Amino acid sequence: MVREFQELINALEIDERVRVVVFDSGVDDYFLNHSDFTAKLEDLTGMPAGPTGLPPCRTFLARLTRVPVVSIALIADVRPATAVRSRSPAT
Secondary structure (H helix, E strand, O other): OHHHHHHHHHHHHHOOOOOEEEEEOOOOOOOOOOOOOOOOHHHHHOOOOOOOOOOHHHHHHHHHOOOOOEEEEEOOOOOOHHHHHHOOOOO
């Protein structure tokens, strides 16, 4: 996933037509913005430092803050309404 994020940032840095990027989770009920639990450790640690000099994952985040686009994390409450109501204090 880190490699894909790097490729995304590369594209955003050169494509002046993009104004908004929406990040959505591919896993129902979860939004993980910082982890790749399926990656092999050597795939992550074997990547060279990015243009910021930081490790690849941190480079992605630093570069994302500098691209001239609005980035949105799409986080939806997908629980049934009864589960949402059950969190409310009793009246």
